[in-house]
Amino acid sequence: LCPGDTSVLAGLYGPAEAKVSKELPDRAALEVLLRPKVGLPGVLERSREQLLRQTCEAVVLGALHPRTAISLVLQVLSDAGSLLSCCLNAACMALLDAGLPLAALFCGVTCALQPDGTILLDPTARQEQEARAILTFAISSSDRKVLTATTKGSCSVEEMQQCLAAAQRAASTIFQFYRDSVRRRYSK
Amino acid sequence: RLSAGTAPQGRLLCGPGLRRSGAGLLVTKCGLLRHRPGGGGAYWVDSQQKRYVPVKGDHVIGIVTAKAGDVFRLDVGGSEPASLSYLAFEGATKRNRPNVQVGDLIYGQFVVANKDMEPEVVCIDSSGKSSGMGIIGQDGFLFKVSLGLIRKLLAPKCEIIQELSQLYPFELVLGMNGRIWVKAKTVQQTLIIVNILEACEYMTAEQRKQALAKLSGN
Numbered sequence: 001l002c003p004g005d006t007s008v009l010a011g012l013y014g015p016a017e018a019k020v021s022k023e024l025p026d027r028a029a030l031e032v033l034l035r036p037k038v039g040l041p042g043v044l045e046r047s048r049e050q051l052l053r054q055t056c057e058a059v060v061l062g063a064l065h066p067r068t069a070i071s072l073v074l075q076v077l078s079d080a081g082s083l084l085s086c087c088l089n090a091a092c093m094a095l096l097d098a099g100l101p102l103a104a105l106f107c108g109v110t111c112a113l114q115p116d117g118t119i120l121l122d123p124t125a126r127q128e129q130e131a132r133a134i135l136t137f138a139i140s141s142s143d144r145k146v147l148t149a150t151t152k153g154s155c156s157v158e159e160m161q162q163c164l165a166a167a168q169r170a171a172s173t174i175f176q177f178y179r180d181s182v183r184r185r186y187s188k
Numbered sequence: 189r190l191s192a193g194t195a196p197q198g199r200l201l202c203g204p205g206l207r208r209s210g211a212g213l214l215v216t217k218c219g220l221l222r223h224r225p226g227g228g229g230a231y232w233v234d235s236q237q238k239r240y241v242p243v244k245g246d247h248v249i250g251i252v253t254a255k256a257g258d259v260f261r262l263d264v265g266g267s268e269p270a271s272l273s274y275l276a277f278e279g280a281t282k283r284n285r286p287n288v289q290v291g292d293l294i295y296g297q298f299v300v301a302n303k304d305m306e307p308e309v310v311c312i313d314s315s316g317k318s319s320g321m322g323i324i325g326q327d328g329f330l331f332k333v334s335l336g337l338i339r340k341l342l343a344p345k346c347e348i349i350q351e352l353s354q355l356y357p358f359e360l361v362l363g364m365n366g367r368i369w370v371k372a373k374t375v376q377q378t379l380i381i382v383n384i385l386e387a388c389e390y391m392t393a394e395q396r397k398q399a400l401a402k403l404s405g406n
Contacts (some may be wrong), residue, residue: 015267066303069269099237101216182218
């Protein structure tokens with residue numbers, strides 16, 4: 001999935017047999033592995049993995065597959081800004097493609113707050129560095145509700161509300177992209 | 189997201205991919221929404237998937253992985269191994285045990301398959317006859333395809349199978365878990381059929397006809 005030059009490869013495996021130490025008796029155990037382009041996964045990857053895991057657990061109907069494990073592996077191919085929202089979008093497409101039962105779809109949108117107050121959607125790496133704050137939202141397809149929100153930097157509450165509104169508008173474009181890709185796949 | 193229209197009168201049957209939530213229906217899988225007007229009216233979602241989830245009544249091909257006392261463990265491609273009792277074969281009694289070894293292929297159907305219990309497979313149907321189920325013979329080739337292709341092949345008048353049967357005579361066993369077992373007279377013919385079936389997933393009808401015409405010409 002590539003907005004600009006950022007691309008992430010997502011692979012989903014499951015529902016498969018879970019190790020006894022990891023299995024949950026009433027729902028599927030979701031595991032996310034994020035591999036950076038160079039180097040070993042570090043603390044930043046771990047925190048992003050937990051974020052993705054909590055977002056995915058909110059939409060996947062895990063109660064249909066108790067005592068199983070669902071593994072999502074994300075490999076960063078290139079990073080040119082907005083990496084977290086790219087990972088969120090790739091994760092959602094992988095869940096769709098694998099046919100796992102979902103309650104809703106979600107998409108990731110990044111907003112950068114410039115020092116002069118303008119809002120930029122899907123910033124590049126340079127814009128991210130110059131920005132005052134970077135907010136990433138995961139927005140669900142049913143009612144455009146917010147599933148996850150993370151902020152890097154500081155901003156006021158009104159600015160966050162504005163970013164949220166802009167992100168919700170942008171989410172429609174992304175969901176349309178999902179729809180078109182799925183339609184292309186099924187028309188063959 | 190795939191919006192269903194107005195609710196029809198009478199009872200509505202919910203197929204795979206749809207769930208009841210509150211007063212309405214929730215679409216849980218991505219795919220094409222299909223409707224069958226006969227009977228009470230049934231809706232289901234046709235989705236593409238490679239991973240199999242055991243469903244009661246499905247006929248599947250399993251590989252015997254272990255013998256544990258009176259029960260065989262079968263790998264059916266789901267999240268856990270299924271169990272098969274040695275008495276679940278036609279004409280099997282305590283004295284007359286079936287000759288099943290580790291690594292054999294079994295064609296059977298699920299008698300218990302829900303999310304909370306270990307799935308169970310049997311090789312006899314409800315009247316006690318085997319009706320084609322049981323141990324699959326020696327030789328032949330087992331391979332895996334997506335579940336959508338299996339459903340296409342199992343449709344009543346499948347063109348792919350008719351066209352292939354004009355090429356060479358062969359034996360074919362289709363498991364709903366995505367596994368296909370093929371046996372033809374020579375190894376080469378078997379491999380050709382395997383390649384065609386695997387490619388059928390992505391080829392259109394014309395490409396398939398072209399490929400078969402090329403092969404039958406040679």
